[in-house]
Amino acid sequence: MSYDKELSVALQACLQAARLCERVRSTIPEAIEKVDRSPVTLADFGSQALICHRIHNEFPDDPIVAEENPKELVKPERADSLKQIVNYVKEENNDVDEKKIVEWIEYGNGHVGQRFWTLDPIDGTKGFIRRDQYAIALALIVDGDVKVGVLACPAYGNDGGLMFYAVRGKGAYSQSIKSFGTTIPTRIYVVTNDNINNFRFAESVESSHGDQAKQNEIARRIGIQTSPIRMDSQVKYGLVACGQAALYIRFPNPHNLNYRENIWDHAAGAIIVEEAGGKVTDMNGKILNFRDNEKMLDNRGIIVSNGIIHEQILEALKD
Template sequence: MDSPYAKEIRIAISVIQQAALLSQSIITSPDKGVTEKGDLSPVTIADFAIQALLSATFHHHFPEDGLVGEESADELRADERLLGRVWGLVEGVGSRAAAAGGADTGDAASRLWRVPESKEQACDLIDMCGSGTPGPGRVWVFDPIDGTKTYMRGQMYAINCALLVDGKQTLSIVGLPNMSPDARGAITDKDIDPSGRGTVLFAARDHGAYLLPLRGALSGDGIEPRQLPARRASTRTSADSPAGQSLRFVTCTTVTDSGNDDLHRAVAESIGASFPGCDLLPWVARWCALAMGLGDAVVWVYNKMSRRGKVWDHAGAMLLFEETGGKVTDVYGKDIDLRGGRTMDRNFSFVAAPADLHAEVLARTHDVLKQFGRRDVLEQLAKL
């Protein structure tokens, strides 16, 4: 890909490869050092270690850039044993890289990825991300493991890395360590790549989206990135379906505390889409499924008006879909605004579809909201 961000993309792929090796090294372990955060979501030693690895790498190469990440180091500072386990994973990055081979395993000066110099620096870097917010200038956003619950079961998860420039999605680099680069049709969290290659997707705004096998992406073995095809304009052929072909939904049916399956199914039926289609817990994996052409639409309406998306679950990954001809808004049709802080306070819920179908999918969503009596959402819509 001819992009002014070629350096950033190469660095990101390099460190995501190492993060994937790190995460896979303990994915089958019965003890992943799981703790529980204030919002009751789990975090593992791999989450902490990968955030330390990502932040060390990008802070080294781009020291003036801001950093935003999901985790903070409070628990590590309070628990020396937990910190020791995290540090053991970080220290082992070099040996894992050497065992895996590849082009990015030479002397420390020539490596693109970096590790913290000490436990204390690892904690400082994790905290730099944990207290960061999207703002003006260049800001990197990381989700070390999106889908920690599925990761703990040895299923689908993603490593998300995005660059925002003045709050605008500019780069996306996503590692899917156990998704096949040849994935076809509807996939679920259980559909693990038997070859172990994994997938990396990357995109720069206005330069398209691309796919590579994660293993060997920088090895110089002649593997060329495959550009993900742009969506073709759909031809409407009936009043009952917004497209001449069967549409496919991308959703998650395992988090009923967050969204309403019946409402989402009703939206899918109203647009003639299969449901659930791709059934994935990690949000980043859902956006990737859309970009890869494994699905056509995402509609997600939170059960509570107070609920907001977290920036690291969506930043960058949405750009992958947009660069293949997709459009993403909130449920009110407002453009996604990532300047709202660590949580996406300026938007509520998500509606995504190919650009030429988005208006109709949005309208059908509003019809279903009326059927389900979501006055809280509709009253806000009426104010806009």
């Protein structure tokens, strides 16, 4: 199966969402506090509404498993926020009102199945709020295998951001968001230089998202001497895919060892790195399980590499 239509729809949906997110961010929005106390902005909801609406229109039988739930928006105290979201979304789709916004966001409350999409409307919300890196991450999963992945990274690079994307078996590509559709996509590859002294590794900005001491120790043990590149979101997958880093590691935080990763935080990035020639597993060398649950219950930690150093990382962890 070619998945050409799925890729085209996903790219256009993520481009719309990227434009909306940047408009919202230019106003320095205040965060809405979710039940779990993590920040979420008007852009998260607007992005999810646009993408879910487009995916549902084109593929009405495909469930969408997304991060946000509109129950936060239907509270009376959120009435003004809902109106603001409608206004932002209208700049991309004029046929919308408050009822439709809630309905479109609810399309993302689907369940994992044989074929489904998974979406993080803003991955790296804290980075978004502080005007740093974030990503809009969308992936199509069929029989547990990611077939299409798109990362819209509006703050990455110096020219209006980059889109990273891949289809299984067809390679990975990047293209400027600003000039998307008018320029030729660039085929991207992981770094293959065998001089490990030139390798960089990436990790999350938030120390609570991993075990930075252990991550730095493992990188040092395999010979990486440079300081880590710290970034929010799945932009780190893009770094590995385009050769700007050889490694991204995310080990469980020692204060929260029972934590399990969400599929929407890794599915899109994983296929892009793999199609660029890299490798993605958990810290035990197991492939990431996108088949059974929105949480990757069978996996612990994440290792994303150029492939060349992957076994070295796993061996260092055994010690």
